Amino acid sequence: MPLVHVEHLQKRFRVAERGGGPLGALRRVISREGRGVREVAAVEDISFAIGRGEMVAYVGPNGAGKSTTIKMLTGILVPSGGSVVVDGLIPWRQRTMLAARIGVVFGQRTQLWWDLPLIESLRLLRHIYKVPEGRYREKLARLTDLLDLGPFLDRPVRQLSLGQRMRGDLAASLLHDPKILYLDEPTIGLDVVAKERIRTFLLDLNRREGVTVLLTTHDMADISRLCERMLIIDHGKLLYDGGVGAIAERYGGERRLVVDLAEDVAAPAVPGARLERREGTRLWLSFRREEIGAPALIAALTARYAIRDLTLEEPDIEAVVRRIYEEGLP
Amino acid sequence: MRVYLEAARMSYRCYRTYGAATLAGLATNGFFGLLRSSVFIAFYEGRPIAEGYTLDDALTYVWLTQGMIMPLFLWGWLEIADTIRSGSIASDLAKPLDYFGFWLGRDLGRAAYHILYRWLPTILIGLIFFGIGLPGSALAWLAFALSFLLAIVLSFCLRFMINVVGFWTTDVRGIMGMVLLFVNFLTGFLVPLEFFPPALRAIVTELPFAAMISIPNKIFLEQAQGRDLLLLLGRQLFWVVVFVGAAWLLLRSATRKLVVQGG
Ligand SMILES: Nc1ncnc2c1ncn2[C@@H]1O[C@H](COP(=O)(O)OP(=O)(O)OP(=O)(O)O)[C@@H](O)[C@H]1O
Ligand SMILES: [Mg+2]
Numbered sequence: 001m002p003l004v005h006v007e008h009l010q011k012r013f014r015v016a017e018r019g020g021g022p023l024g025a026l027r028r029v030i031s032r033e034g035r036g037v038r039e040v041a042a043v044e045d046i047s048f049a050i051g052r053g054e055m056v057a058y059v060g061p062n063g064a065g066k067s068t069t070i071k072m073l074t075g076i077l078v079p080s081g082g083s084v085v086v087d088g089l090i091p092w093r094q095r096t097m098l099a100a101r102i103g104v105v106f107g108q109r110t111q112l113w114w115d116l117p118l119i120e121s122l123r124l125l126r127h128i129y130k131v132p133e134g135r136y137r138e139k140l141a142r143l144t145d146l147l148d149l150g151p152f153l154d155r156p157v158r159q160l161s162l163g164q165r166m167r168g169d170l171a172a173s174l175l176h177d178p179k180i181l182y183l184d185e186p187t188i189g190l191d192v193v194a195k196e197r198i199r200t201f202l203l204d205l206n207r208r209e210g211v212t213v214l215l216t217t218h219d220m221a222d223i224s225r226l227c228e229r230m231l232i233i234d235h236g237k238l239l240y241d242g243g244v245g246a247i248a249e250r251y252g253g254e255r256r257l258v259v260d261l262a263e264d265v266a267a268p269a270v271p272g273a274r275l276e277r278r279e280g281t282r283l284w285l286s287f288r289r290e291e292i293g294a295p296a297l298i299a300a301l302t303a304r305y306a307i308r309d310l311t312l313e314e315p316d317i318e319a320v321v322r323r324i325y326e327e328g329l330p
Numbered sequence: 331m332r333v334y335l336e337a338a339r340m341s342y343r344c345y346r347t348y349g350a351a352t353l354a355g356l357a358t359n360g361f362f363g364l365l366r367s368s369v370f371i372a373f374y375e376g377r378p379i380a381e382g383y384t385l386d387d388a389l390t391y392v393w394l395t396q397g398m399i400m401p402l403f404l405w406g407w408l409e410i411a412d413t414i415r416s417g418s419i420a421s422d423l424a425k426p427l428d429y430f431g432f433w434l435g436r437d438l439g440r441a442a443y444h445i446l447y448r449w450l451p452t453i454l455i456g457l458i459f460f461g462i463g464l465p466g467s468a469l470a471w472l473a474f475a476l477s478f479l480l481a482i483v484l485s486f487c488l489r490f491m492i493n494v495v496g497f498w499t500t501d502v503r504g505i506m507g508m509v510l511l512f513v514n515f516l517t518g519f520l521v522p523l524e525f526f527p528p529a530l531r532a533i534v535t536e537l538p539f540a541a542m543i544s545i546p547n548k549i550f551l552e553q554a555q556g557r558d559l560l561l562l563l564g565r566q567l568f569w570v571v572v573f574v575g576a577a578w579l580l581l582r583s584a585t586r587k588l589v590v591q592g593g
Contacts, residue, residue: 076423077588092588099426111421115344125338127333128425156347 001182003087003212004073010081011043011068013237042068044185044236045082052179055112055206055213056222057230057244061325065236066222067106070182073214087179100129105171107185110169112157118168119153123177129176136175141157143171146201162192170201174211181205183215187222199225220318231323239324246317254286256313257297270300281308334431345443352447355400356577357450363396367460381524387551388522390463394550395519395543400444401478402485402542403437404513410493411502411548423585425572430574430581437486445478464550472551473559477546480566484541487573494577497584518544560575 008101015038043065050056060066072084075091075098084091089098102304104113112121126136144150147167152160157162160168166186173181187195203226205211217223221229223244230247232240240247240249260282268275272292279285287297294312301307336503345352349440367389374385383391399405410433413419422429465471492509496502514520516539523534523544534540545562548554 071420074420074424076420078586095423095585096426099424102424104418104421104424106417108420109416109418111418113340113344115347116340120340120343124333124336127336128427 001088003050003054004048004214005082005085005239006049006052006069006073006082008082009043009046009069009079009084010041011065011072011077012080013040013042015040016037025120041236044070046233046236046238047082048231048238048241050212050214051214052228053206053210054330055202055227056215057126057227058214058216058233059176059218059223059230059321060233060239064234066233067184068236069233070104070184070214070216073182074098074102100176101179103176103178103181105166105169105173105183105186107132107166107169107183107188109299110157111166111172112165114158114169114307115156117154118149118157118160121157121168121172123155125172125175128262133175139175139177140171143174147171148197148205161199163190165200166190166194166198169200178211180212180214181212183217185216185218187217187219195219195222195250214307220321222318224317225273232321234325234328239328246318246322248317252290254315255294256315257287257301258311258313259283259285259307260309265305268305270297270299270304273297333427334435337432338442341436341439342443345440356448356451359396359399359448360455363393363452363455363473364394366392368403381522382553383522383524386461386463389456389460390551391522393452393460393462394547396456397452397476398447398481398543398546401441401482402491403440403444403554404485404519404542405510406506406507407489408493408502411496411527414493414496415500423588429585430578431488434483434486437489438482439561440484441482465550465552471550473563473582474546475565477549477563480563480570481542481546482569484566484573485568487549487577488538488542490577491580493574494584497588513539513542516540517542518547522547523571538573541566541569 046065046069056159057071058066068077072079073086073091075093075171078092086261087101089101091098112118113124122140125131126133131139144153147170148169149171152164152168157165157168160243170186183202186199190198199222202213202215206213213226215222215226227244230240230241230244231238242250256276259282261283264281268278269281270285273285273287276285276286285297292300298310301310337575370385370392373386374380378384380388393399410419411421422432453464457464465474488509492506493502495505499505516534516537518534520541523531523540526534535544549559549562575577
C-alpha cells in the first residue's frame with residue numbers, strides 16, 4: 001500500500017462574481033448561490049501514488065494546481081471529485097488525525113509566530129503535537145545543529161532573513177517526526193547558498209530518516225539535486241510521472257554540440273544533426289541520442305571540416321520542462 | 331489543555347511587544363472617558379437620580395465601560411478573517427488542534443493583557459480623577475470577575491463567528507461594520523440599557539448583547555444581589571453556551587467546505 005494514493009483527483013472552485021457590498025456578501029453566505037458564480041477547475045484529473053521513503057518533485061507552471069493538490073493531501077481542502085488516501089486516512093475527513101503524521105511547509109508564508117522568538121513557536125508546537133519533553137529536547141538539538149538555528153533561536157521571527165525563517169519553518173514542521181513532509185516551494189526567494197543548505201538538509205532527512213517528501217518548486221536545480229522522480233502537471237492534469245533523468249532522455253532529449261570551425265563555411269550541414277544557431281565560425285548543433293551518437297557525429301564533422309574546438313552539452317531538465325510547459329508532451 | 335494555555339501565554343506576550351500602541355490607546359480611552367463623563371455631569375445638573383443611576387453610578391459606568399473596550403475587543407477584530415484571506419490559516423488547520431479552542435485560548439491571553447494594561451489603568455484614572463465607586467466586598471469582586479470572563483468569552487464567540495464567515499466571503503469587514511453599528515447600542519455601551527424607553531428596554535435586555543456589557547456593569551455597580559445576581563450570571567452563562575454551540579456549528583460547516591485562499 002503506497003503512503004499517498006491519489007486517484008482522479010479533482011478540485012473546482014466556485015468563484016462568486018464580486019459586488020453587492022456587505023449585503024451582497026451576507027446574501028451569498030445565506031443562500032450560497034448569489035449571482036454570477038463561475039467555476040474554476042484548479043485540479044482536473046490527477047492520479048499518482050507515492051511509496052514510503054520516496055522524494056518526489058511536483059512540478060508545473062504557475063496556476064497548474066500544485067498548491068491546490070497539496071492542500072487536498074493535507075485535508076484542508078475538500079476534493080470535488082476523485083479520491084485521496086494518505087497513510088490509510090482520508091485527509092479531509094480525518095484531518096486532525098492525519099495532522100499528527102504529516103509536516104507541511106508553505107514556503108510563501110510562515111507558520112511561526114511573527115512577534116515572538118523562534119523558540120517560542122517551536123515550544124508551542126511541542127505541546128500541539130504532544131511531543132514528550134525528552135524527545136523534544138533531542139529533536140530540537142538535532143534540528144538546531146543541522147539547520148544551524150542556534151544564532152537566531154531567540155530572535156523574533158519578524159527579524160529573521162527569509163533563509164533563516166525558512167529553516168525555522170522546516171524545523172517547525174519536523175519536531176513531531178512526521179512520516180510525510182509536504183513542501184510547497186521551500187526554496188522560494190532564497191539565494192544560492194541558502195538553497196543549497198536546505199537541499200543538503202532535505203537529502204539527509206530523506207536518506208537517513210526515511211521521511212517521505214513531496215515538494216513543489218520552480219527551481220529545476222532543486223529537482224535534479226533532490227529527486228529521482230517527478231510529476232509534471234499543467235491545467236490540473238498530469239503530464240508526466242517518471243524518473244528525473246529519464247525525462248530528459250525521453251522527451252526533448254536533445255544533446256548539443258558546440259563547434260568552433262577553423263574557417264568560415266558557407267552552409268555547414270551534418271546528417272543526423274540540426275543546425276540550431278551559428279555565430280561566425282561557431283555552430284550549435286543539436287542531435288538526438290537515438291539518431292546519432294556523439295562519437296559518430298564528431299567523426300562526421302571532422303571528416304568534413306577543419307575544427308578548432310568542440311564542447312558537448314547534455315540536455316538540461318530546465319529546457320525539457322520549459323518545452324513541456326510550452327508545447328505539452330511531444 | 332496545555333496547548334490552549336500555551337497559546338494564551340504566547341498571545342499575551344505578542345501583545346506585550348506593542349507597548350507604545352497600548353499607551354496611545356490608553357490616552358484615547360482616557361480622552362473619550364472624559365468626554366462621556368462631562369456629558370453625564372451636565373445631564374445630572376439638578377437631577378439627583380435617573381433610572382436608578384446616581385451621578386456617581388453613571389461615572390463608574392463610564393470608566394468601567396471605557397476600560398472594557400479593549401478586553402472585549404468588540405470594535406473590530408479580523409485576525410482570523412485575515413488568516414483566511416491570506417491563506418496562512420492553512421498551517422493552523424494542518425495541525426492536530428481544536429481550532430475553536432486554540433483561538434479562544436489566544437483570545438483569553440490577549441484579554442488578560444488588555445485587562446492588565448487597559449482596563450486596570452482606565453479604572454485607576456476613574457478612581458483618581460472622578461472618585462468612582464468600586465465593588466465593596468470580595469464576593470462582589472468575584473461575581474464581577476466571573477461576569478467579566480463570561481462577557482469576554484461571549485464577545486469572542488461573536489467575533490469568531492463573524493470572522494469565520496470569511497470562509498464564504500472575502501468581505502468580512504463589511505459585516506463586522508454592520509454588527510458594530512448595533513453593538514454600540516445593544517450592549518449598553520453608549521448609554522446604560524436602563525436609560526432606554528421601557529418598551530425597547532424590555533426587548534434589548536433579553537438579547538445576548540446585554541450579556542456583554544450591561545450585565546457585568548450592573549454587577550460592578552452592585553445593582554443586583556443574591557438571587558438576582560445569580561440570575562444575571564445564569565443569563566450570561568446561557569448565552570455563552572448558545573454562542574459556543576453556534577460558533578462550533580458554523581465552524582463545522584465552514585471546514586466541511588473549506589476554501590483556503592491563495593497559492
Ligand atoms: N481559493 C481559490 N479560489 C478560486 N480559485 C483558486 C483558488 N485557489 C486556487 N485557485 C485557482 O486554481 C488554479 C491552481 O492554483 P494553485 O495555487 O494550485 O497553482 P500552483 O500550481 O500552486 O501555482 P504556483 O506555481 O503559482 O504556486 C489557479 O488558476 C488559481 O487561480
Ligand atoms: Mg502554489
